[in-house]
Amino acid sequence: MIALVQRVAQARVDVAGLTIGEIGAGLLVLVCAERGDAEAQADKLLAKVLKLRIFSDEAGKMNRSVQDTGGGLLVVSQFTLAADTTGGNRPSFTNAAPPDEGRRLYEYFVQQARAAHPVVATGEFAADMKVHLVNDGPVTIPMRVA
Template sequence: MRALIQRVTQASVEVDGALVGQTGPGLMILICAMEGDEDAKARQMAAKIAKLRIFQDDAGKMNLSLRDTGGSALVVSQFTLAADTRSGNRPGFSTAAPPGEGERLYHLFTEALRNEGIACETGRFGASMQVALVNDGPVTIWLDV
């Protein structure tokens, strides 16, 4: 699995002008299931993100996790994280999981994150979404598991 996480003060996602998910202070998580990913990868990614120490403590050091801060997450499926841009000018996405498997793993990841004690909302798999966020820091981290 592949994720792009951003520490945010707020984030939201709309579909057809309607709000479908939002978070206050916490994380915006763009997630992509890759071809060959299995359930264990989704659970491993959720555990890693829940414990990742990227929030500031009282001394101003990135020493706290999302669990520690009580923050929440907005999880949005983004198959374009699988983009292969090594040749030509048009990205290829053949390394992304097939849509049915990608959706299943997306939901499994979200449930695993909730099982880690993280409140989360989601976008809508496969929909054209408008995402808004305020990146805090800015802190943006790429993760592969």
């Protein structure tokens, strides 16, 4: 699985002009399941996201996790993270999990996140979403687990 994690001051996702998920300070987590991924990859990725130390401590060093700060998670599905651009200018998405499997793993990731963390908001799988964020730092971390 792949994630693009952004430390945010605030973030929200809108579908058809309505806000369906929003958080204050925390992490925007764009998530993509790849072919062959299973629950084990989702669990591993979630554990890394929750423990990722990218929030400042009292000394100003990135030494605290979202769990340490009590920040929110906004989890948004984004199959385009699996893009392969090595063959030309038009990306290929064949590495992304098929839609049914991608949805299942995304929903599993969200379910596990809600069980492990108190503030979890989401986007809507396969919807045309507008994601609004204030990237704090900016801090953006790509993550991949096998």
